[in-house]
Amino acid sequence: GAGVSQSPRYKVAKRGQDVALRCDPISGHVSLFWYQQALGQGPEFLTYFQNEAQLDKSGLPSDRFFAERPEGSVSTLKIQRTQQEDSAVYLCASRGHSGNTIYFGEGSWLTVV
C-alpha cells in the first residue's frame, strides 16, 4: 500500500481482555517500529523489527505485551489481560532499507474500560 496501515483504528476493551493490533508497513520496508503514545505525550518506543527479527524489545512495559512479525511484513502487537493504564494510541512506523525517513501509520486508539 501507499502508506502504513493500522487496524483497528479504534478498540474498546474490557479490563482483562486480550487485544491484537495489526500493522501493515509500506511494501518492502525492512524496519518496523511500535510506539505507545499517551494523551498529550510524545510517542514512547516499544519494539523494533528488522525483517522478521525482533532486534529490540526494551520498550515493552511488561510481559503482557508481545509483538511479532513472522514473515517480515505484517506485524501484530498483542496485549494480554489489558489494564486501564494500557489505554493509549499505538503507533506503527516503518522505514526502508536505504532511507532515513520513518513513516507512521494513523495509530490504533485503545481504550480499556
Place this chain on the structure above:
Amino acid sequence: KNQVEQSPQSLIILEGKNCTLQCNYTVSPFSNLRWYKQDTGRGPVSLTIMTFSENTKSNGRYTATLDADTKQSSLHITASQLSDSASYICVVGAGGGADGLTFGKGTHLIIQP
C-alpha cells in the same frame, strides 16, 4: 537519561503570522534530529531530518535549524495557515538499528483566523 524538551507547550497565533518552536535535547550519542507534524487523531508526518553536519533544512514554509554545539533546534513556520494547526514533535535519534529515537512531548500550535 536522554531527554528532549520542547517549548512553548502550546501556542496560539493569527493566520498569516510567523512563529518559532524550540527544542533542546540531551541525547548521546547524537545521530539526527527530526521534526514531525501530528494532526489531532492522526499519525506523525515527517517535516525535516537533519544530521550533525546540517544546520538548516527547509520544507516549504517550514525551516528547521540545528545547533549541535548548544544542542538546540528550532522550527520556523512562515505565513501560517489554518492547516498548520497541529502538534509539532521534535525527535532526536541516537543511531543504531532502532535509531534510538527520543521524542519530545510536542508543541501544540493553534492558528486562529
